[in-house]
Structure formats: structure tokens, C-alpha cells
Amino acid sequence: MPGKLKVKIVAGRHLPVMDRASDLTDAFVEVKFGNTTFKTDVYLKSLNPQWNSEWFKFEVDDEDLQDEPLQITVLDHDTYSANDAIGKVYIDIDPLLYSEAATVISGWFPIYDTIHGIRGEINVVVKVDLFNDLNRFRQSSCGVKFFCTTSIPKCYRAVIIHGFVEELVVNEDPEYQWIDRIRTPRASNEARQRLISLMSGELQRKIGLKVLEMRGNAVVGYLQCFDLEGESGLVVRAIGTACTLDKLSSPAAFLPACNSPSKEMKEIPFNEDPNPNTHSSGPSTPLKNQTYSFSPSKSYSRQSSSSDTDLSLTPKTGMGSGSAGKEGGPFKALLRQQTQSALEQREFPFFTLTAFPPGFLVHVGGVVSARSVKLLDRIHNPDEPETRDAWWAEIRQEIKSHAKALGCHAVVGYSESTSICEEVCILSASGTAAVLNPRFLQDGTVEGCLEQRLEENLPTRCGFCHIPYDELNMPFPAHLTYCYNCRKQKVPDVLFTTIDLPTDATVIGKGCLIQARLCRLKKKAQAEANATAISNLLPFMEYEVHTQLMNKLKLKGMNALFGLRIQITVGENMLMGLASATGVYLAALPTPGGIQIAGKTPNDGSYEQHISHMQKKINDTIAKNKELYEISPPEISEEIIGSPIPEPRQRSRLLRSQSESSDEVTELDLSHGKKDAFVLEIDDTDAMEDVHSLLTDVPPPSGFYSCNTEIMPGINNWTSEIQMFTSVRVIRLSSLNLTNQALNKNFNDLCENLLKSLYFKLRSMIPCCLCHVNFTVSLPEDELIQVTVTAVAITFDKNQALQTTKTHVEKSLQRASTDNEELLQFPLELCSDSLSSHPLPPAKAVTVEKASPVGDGNFRNRSAPPCANSTVGVVKMTPLSFIPGAKITKYLGIINMFFIRETTSLREEGGVSGFLHAFIAEVFAMVRAHVAALGGNAVVSYIMKQCVFMENPNKNQAQCLINVSGDAVVFVRESDLEVVSTQQPTANCQSSCTEGEVTT
């Protein structure tokens, strides 16, 4: 089914000087699609050529339309020698293939060269004429919409959520040992860019076909990754969630996510009669089910297989389905059966979504993860991706069985990642085991489902916390209590998840970013020995990361983690573990106990004194944190809850199972208050270090909050000021006798300093929250650690009350009054506009109202009339799925870009920092330009998936690969001008705070 692609090259500007003699350029353009190439005329002697070409028409298959990028090359004409390339522009025309997305791509694109970076801009217009009507078209995979957003996009409605789709394609890497190779500088990197562009197009098309097979029309939570496997090739893989989406006629029906949390919270009946049901509860553990890939025996095969550690799966397989909880009653059983039947048809009941339509998530079991260490095989056949497919299938199977062990049929918030060093590759997958509402998974509309939910399934506010597994036949020892919210069902004492906080969850206080950081030295080894060593280290790392997370969570006085992401990175001589999550206090879960320190040698007086000193410090920190994050849960007397029957002995043994002296310790008073305390044992200097490192985490300066989820629990009065940023740091470790401790300290300092720097840089945005803080660690070389952070800082309004439903009326009143204000202000705005069209209004130059990092939003409105001078529209970028204070009206298509930049004059470009700084700025610029050309004004769900940096200072060379993606959207500001707090009556703020209501 052919389509006609039409391209017009309009003009260029700011071209580089290619002819030294005349200081000018004779530029022309080559337009290539598939195997067809067109050329414009040569525009002589100009840095701002006006080609104004005819329409170049390509008649192509829609398969090609999906796979191929449009390649535009700008060249300098040279009569005698070969024409010099100035640079290239790759345009993904996929957005033009959906009916609802962009209709034309038109705008200025930066001309990019892998060596020189951006060299001027070119104005291009691209259109696609489809010969067939949409219905026929839909039979190919062209019509399928892709979204990076991991929730149902704002102006759509999910009719059915079909489930997991995955695909991978492999190819040989045109360039893997770039530094030592003889080649023309640009050639191989350009070949690589082109290839990856082609591969991602192909991948997307294949995924699209799978979606159509499932009768879906969209992929949500689309995550595409590249594995640069070096000699063995290049893997492009993608996962996503197939859905059938309906466009909402009035997108207003969806409130922006920032307004939604914790409405009507005071209706929650705290003083409801307790459930008289007194079940004896088992011992407790954090809800987490991990497996480590071990080499099961000495006879290590080329591909290490993965197996469980101590959590045997065999007894659990049948468990989830049959005996539904006595607690849940018949509904739960029914639900479970339905869900199961709906999900059983699927190979992998996984969902890459992290936020869900209301009612979708019934119960959450806990985090499930699986890792496996593989050796990359040298022999590689691009036409047979089966090996890689088999690896992933294996891991997914494992995840599935873990979920089953937790009594869950589905995994939500699912993601996959790899870490590669030389020929060893760690494959990781993680997600959250969950029980889902079957109605979303079958045909039928959401509304019907919602109604039914309201009838049948009463309070879902705390429902997701309730355990999905059978408490008599628990997969692992866990500490259960009755839900602090409904008092009817059991909840665990701690909940770890990889998803975002459900919008209807009741949270007390604010959340915070919690990180566990860990390094382990490893001997340098080859191939199998190396893989075995890594396999052996993995479980210990997982265990320690987990312990650290748990300790830090307790130290914060919180009881649940959301958005948990554990990254294990492999290097030549070390392994790094970095876990990030957002800690919160869920009202439904029990109050966390404190942390108790126990010394091993109680005889020594001074030692004991030291211990008690530490204990005091820890207790102080907990108290301080509770205050800082406004955690003041309601005091509930013991009888009401029903005694939870703690079994401290078993508990502590489980948590520190490796310490031999745990028995001795538990003789100490563990009934710390009404809750059993978490015991930390100081038996050697290592443990001391651990405790110290617990206390070294400095809380953010006042006015700052941070989280790695979409929104910060407890804050929802965002203003429209956002600043997305990427920060990269590389440190070199001195190779002299590195120990694990020194390494840990260095890594910890690196992360902490990075956060401190961010807080400092963004200080003018206070009060502000860093949202979606995404840390990535890599080990580019022996002694180098690279940490990349992408996040968005959003200012919130301190004074304004949280906008709960009951204040909506007030809000609209306020809106009305601010409207009046706006009317008054408008003439002023107008005149400042007219001033700004003048080259430089002096008044504006002198009075700069706002400090630095903010205000792209504000200025957008003010500079609206396109004055002759400023033609560059503002494009916002955010890793979140929404834009505060604005409504997304249209999704224009997915942005998925891959760039390579190289230099052979590193010092001249300002060293590694100068080089990378410029490159990242250029990447941002190219993303913005593409979005603007699609007619959008923002990128949501933006993510920098890869930032691979390599340097060779001796040769004065460096190279960097960056892969970014996101959704191009059009947004409209909710109120044209954000009039800030001054007009908002502050009288009702404090009193109507959600926290206030809950805590009373």
C-alpha cells in the first residue's frame, strides 16, 4: 500500500563558512528516502540560502514509511574536489502516519554533524499523502499510536488494556572500536546513526503489527533501548503495553494529574469499628521477592542459567489460584478467577504502565525482579535474534512465576534493562506483582467497569495495599496487620513497588527520594570466570541494597516505597548497585518501628556508651525526619488494631540472616514502644560504616523536596514553572588499594554531592520539588564512575491550599477574580509586548523580575506576538506525563532520537565537560526543533535512555552516544496567565491542608 511522501526544502540559515577564500558557502541539499535521492540547486555564495525547492515526491510502501527515516544532507558544492558535507537532518515521519497526530512537519531543523555538532539550520516541509483510506491502512501497522507515557495519555480513554508487547532486532554494529580504528571520521558514526534510526523504525513497525494482532490501536509505556554489545553487535529492543484507546471528545474530563491526589480524604473512616476477625499472622518481611542468577554448579556453561536462591517456587505455583482469601469473601475469589482467565491466555501478563485508570489495580503484592548474567556470543547472525529473545523469555518467565508466588497474576510497572561490560551482560527485569480488575482486560468499556466497581468493590482507597496472597500459606514470612484504614483486611508492614503512587492512595505527610548505593570490587577475569564471579556477587548486592533501602525507609519514618528502580551496573573490576525510590507513609500500613542498634560486646563500657550515643542519634534523625516530612499518623490504641502478634526473633533473623549472633541480639529488648524495632547490629567496623552512612544522607535544604515518581505525594499545588535538566558527573577513582568501603564512600559522596549541586543550582525556584529524579550509573572504564541524572524541578505554591474537591467552588471563584486582575493587567502586558518587538526595551533589560532557571512558561505568553526578532518558540521538556497548570490537547507522536558526537580536538572544545555540555545542549535543541516542527510546544515523558561517554585524552578524542525519547504534545495553559499567590486568599490554606485532615 503506497503512500506519497512530499518534501520541500525552503531555506537555510547560519550555515558555516565552507569556503575560506570568500567566507561564504555554496550550499545544496540532498533529500534521500529509501533508495531515492533528490537534489536541490546549488545556492551560490550565501550563509542563508533560499532554495525554495519544488516538492520532491517519493512513492513508497508504508512499510518503508515506517522503517526509513527521511535523510536530509546539506553539502557545500565544490567544482574541483568532492563536495563537503555540512551536516544532516534525520526526520522520523512516523507521526504523519497516524490520523490524529501531526499533519505536516514544517520548521527549522538544526543541521547536525557528528564532528562539528550543530551547524546552522534548515527549513523543511514534509507531508505524506496516503492513497488508501484509513480503514485499509489500519491493516498494516501504520495506524498504531505509540506513547512513551507510562499511563493512559491524558486526552484518551482506555477501552481495553491488552497487555505486553515486546520485540527485538539485532544487527552488526558498524563501529564498535572507534578509537583505535582507521576510518574516515564521520563515516562509521553516521552509518551507525542511520542504522539505529532504521532499526528503531523496523522495531516499531513490528511491535505495531503485534498490537494489531491483539486488536489494539496503541502502545502505551513504550520503552525502546539499545544494547551496544560491542563486537557481537547491536540490539534494539522494545517493550510496551498494547491498548485500545479512544480519543476523548472533551479532554477537560480528565483533570491534570497534579490536582488529583487525596481528595475526599476526610471521609475515610478512621474510627470505624475494627474487624473482630483475629487471625494469627505470620512472621513479617518486607514484601520483596528476588531471585539471583547463580551459576548453579561449577560446571559453568556459556550462558549462565538463573535459579532462585532460597525461595523455592515449587510449592507456590498452585497457590495463587485456588484458595482465595477468607478475608476477601466471594468477590475476591471471583475476581481472581476472572482475572486469571483473562490473563492466562497471555504469555506474559505484564504491563509497562506505572499509573492506572481508577479501579484497575486491585491488590499489589510487591516487587518482583530477576537478573541473569550472560556471555555475549561472538558469532552473531543478524537474521537470528533468537538467542536474545530466548534470554529475555527466560527472565520474563521467572518474573511471571515470582508474581504467581505472591498470589498475583499480573506484573505492573514492568521494565527491563541491561548492563554490558566487555562480553558479559547482566539482563534485569523488574516489576510489581499485582492483581488487576479483569474488566479492563476484556472487551467492555471503562464506564461499565467503573460502575460495577463502585457497586461491588467498596473502598479501593486502601485496597491496593491489601495482601493478594493467602496468609496461611504465605510465600515468605511476612508481618501482617489489619489495614489501618478499613480494618477488614490484612496488610503487610512495608510495601515496595515499582509503580507510581495510585492517585487515590491515602498518604500522610510528604514523600522523599530514598537511595541505596553500593559498590563491590570484583577481580578482573575473562569470560566464564568473570560471569561466575558476577553471578556470585549479585545476591549479596541485592541483599545489601535491600537492607539499605529498608534502613533508610525506617529512618525516614515511612512505610512504603514507590517507583523503585534497582540498577546493577557491571564494570571491569567492580559492580555498582543503585536503587532509587520514593518513600511515603501510607495511612493503610502500620507505623514503622524504629531502628535499634545492638553492640556485640556488651561488656565494654565505653563501647556501650558509643552505642547508646549512636542510638540516640538515630532516634533523633527519625524524629527530625518525621517533622520534616510532616508525618504524624493518628495515634490508634493497640486494642483497636488487634494485636499484630509480632515475632521479633524470627523477624530479625530473617533480616540479618547472615549474622551469626542474631540470637544473642534478640535477647535484648526488642519491643521498642509498641512496635518491634529494626535491629542493626554493630559487630565490626563494616557495620559501623553502614550505620554511619545511614546518617550521612543529608536532607535537602528547606524548600526542596525530591522524588522519583511522577508527582510528590503531599504536594499538589504546582505552579507552571518547570525546569528539566540533565546533569552528568564522572569521577576517577585513584587505583591505589581500593577497598569496598572507600568505594562505597566515594560513590555515596558522588551521589550526595550531585544532589547538593542540583539543590544549589535550582535554589531560585524554591519552594520546589525535583520530580522524576532518574539516576543512571555506568562504569565506562576501569576507574571511572559516571552518574547521569535527569529530572524536572517544579515550583509549587507554598501558601496556596491544596485543591481538594471541596475547594473547587472556591477555586473557580478565585479564578473569576483573577480573571478580573488579568483584564486589568492585560493592557500592561500588551505594551510590554509592543516594547519587546522593539529591538531592546531598556526597561526590560534593567528590570529582570525573576531569578534564573525558571520562567520559560511565563515568557512564552508574554512574547506571544511574533515580533521580528524572536522567532524561536519555547518548547517545554519534562520527564513527567503532564505539564503543571496546563492541559495536553493533542499527542503528535513519539520522539525517539539517537545521536553520536565525536571529537578529535577535545582540549580545544573545553575538555570533556565542554564537549558533553555542548552535546547535551545540542540534543535538547534538536528534540525541541523536531517537536516545534510537528506543531507541538512540549515533550512529555521525556527520558534520556542512554548517555554513553568515552574518552581518550591522550589522543585528544572523545565520543558520546545519546538516546532520548518522549511524546510530542500540544498543551494549552489552563489560565492564560498564571497569576501567582498574591491574589490567592491565604486564609483558608493551612486549615484545609490534606495532611491536617488526616492527622486529626
Next chain:
Amino acid sequence: MLGPGARSGISALPEVAWRRHARPQQCPARGARAPGVAMTSELDIFVGNTTLIDEDVYRLWLDGYSVTDAVALRVRSGILEQTGATAAVLQSDTMDHYRTFHMLERLLHAPPKLLHQLIFQIPPSRQALLIERYYAFDEAFVREVLGKKLSKGTKKDLDDISTKTGITLKSCRRQFDNFKRVFKVVEEMRGSLVDNIQQHFLLSDRLARDYAAIVFFANNRFETGKKKLQYLSFGDFAFCAELMIQNWTLGAVDSQMDDMDMDLDKEFLQDLKELKVLVADKDLLDLHKSLVCTALRGKLGVFSEMEANFKNLSRGLVNVAAKLTHNKDVRDLFVDLVEKFVEPCRSDHWPLSDVRFFLNQYSASVHSLDGFRLVAQHVCLCPGVCPSHPPVSPPFPHSVRRPAER
């Protein structure tokens, strides 16, 4: 009329003060790194979707401080105490900003590029600030180079200027290069000098006028560095430059003409020779004097001194005007004016208002002189300078309007 006080737009006084008092000695950030920690930072960057601009750091950068010095100055400003940051954080932050500014500098050389470029997303008001600050200059510096040829030779002298003024060499170079760049761009252009500068450098009206003055002075090479002229501020000269551009250049006659505001109108300077008659013709001189004296009697505090000196003053002014056909004398215009007119007035302790009265009357009376109307008209706009007063406006005593009949 602008006095020096109102000119803080170009020579921000606090900066100067800061520079004097806060000479950095040594960077604490270097020493702050704990010796025991076995790591060194290889790479450290921060890139925002909206480019972060810290005004304070920008100022330090513009003032030519090294990263080390800038960090030391920031530490001294108490920022660490305010924010609870460490010196290492400050160092990293400063480096980041310096890198950004360095990347922006190329664009700042052609400000319209800054507006059209795609790499840095900067709100318009911030762009304006960047440009305005980049092109701002120090009063002390501009006084050193005003009227000098903007050549390599002068650039070599920047070391001395830096030592003399206490402005860093880097900052001197930036300012010098700015002057030169603006000069080169507008040199051959037609039309209004101020408009051209504004259009190509997107400067504020005030700053564009200042640059017009600098370009005008550089082009005509007016001597401003003599000791006698030291008491005059840049503002004083800029005021004169503006009047001269308005009245003495080719562009002043006819903006459609192929010439520009930079060069003095040769024909007009030739015509000024005709003024000699005012002092050469005894009758005319007496008549002129009596007209002026009649008009000013009782109004001038220094009437008797004026009356006694009239002949000398008039001769001084007319001679200065008549000599302007020679390039050498054009360059010495301000020196001559001060010697021939300002100093006599000053020695007789003329108050400022009296100078103004006198000059106005001096030029107005010429109109009533028979047989002179066709030659020229003097319009004395400038009240002159009294030693006891700070110079409120330039000492330039007369600006001559072209003959109406041309």
C-alpha cells in the same frame, strides 16, 4: 541632560566598588577538597532545558575573573552561609556557568544570532540582559580609549589600562573588542548611527547612544586623554557626540544621503571659516559685544568679567571653529575648547548658569548682526563648566547649526 549619576547603566557603581574592595587572594575551593578522598572529578556538567543564567556569576565572568577568583568572591559574598552549600558545590556551579557563558559568547558577538539560535533556550528578557550586560562597559575603561584608534596598537596598550584602572585585562579586552566590533559593523553603513547599532546589536536605546558616541569619537579620533580633559566624564563626551552627530555630520543634513553619521561634514567645516569675520571685523565685534552685554546686563553675576573678557572669549571660540578644516585641529577640538574658553571662565569663577546665559546670548545675538545672517548662526547650547561645580553637562560651548539657506 544627563549627569554622571544617571549613567549607572553603563558603569555600574557597585561593581566598581566591589572590584576595589574584594580583590581575591586565593581560592578556598582548591583547598577544600579533603585530602583523604581518593577521587577526582573528571567531568561535571548541568544542562537545563531552559538555560540557567546566574546574574552574579555572569557579572564576575564579564569582569574577567578566573573561575578560581570568582569562587573566592562568591564565597566572600556569603552565599555558602545563605544556602548551606559547600565550596565544592560552588566551584562546580561556577564552572558550569562559565562554560555556558563561554559557549554563549560566540553568539553574543552577533546578538541577532542569539535570538535565532536553537541551542540555548533562553527567555527573551534574559537574552536582553545577556546582551546588555555583555556590551556594557566600565566608565574608567572607556575614558582611556575614547577617541583612540581601535587598532591592534591600542589593543596592545590594554595591559597598561588594566593596571591603571584595576579592571582585569580580560574584561578590558572584551570591552575593547566590543567597541571594535560595533565600529566595524556600522562603519560603512548608511542611516542613523544609533539605529544601526540598535538593529545589529539589539542594545537598549541608552547603550546604543553610548556606542554611537564611542564609534563617533573613534572615527574622528578626538583627543580626550589629555590631563586637562581628565575631569570630564564619558557622559560629558557622549553628550557632545550626540549633538555633533545631530548637527555636524552629513547625515544630519539629509538622512537620504549616501553618507553616514560618522564623518563630519567637510563643507560645513569649511563654512565655519566664515565666522572669522566676527572677530576680524572690529565693528562687528563691537556690535556683537554690545548686543550680548545689553541682553545680559543685570542677569549675570560675572557681568563685568564677561564684559572685560568678551573679546578674548569670542576670539577663542571663533578660532577653534575656524580651524576645524584641519584634521589635527579636529582632534584637538576638546583640548582647544577647554583652553580657550572653559579655562578663562573658570579662572574668573563663572557660575554654570552664567556660562549658559552667556553662550545662549552669544549665539542668539549673531542673528541680529547685519550681513552675517547669510553666513552662519551660532547656537550655544552648552552652559560650560565652572570649577566649583561638577560638570553637569559637557563643556562644549557651542554647537553650530548649519546655515539655513543651504
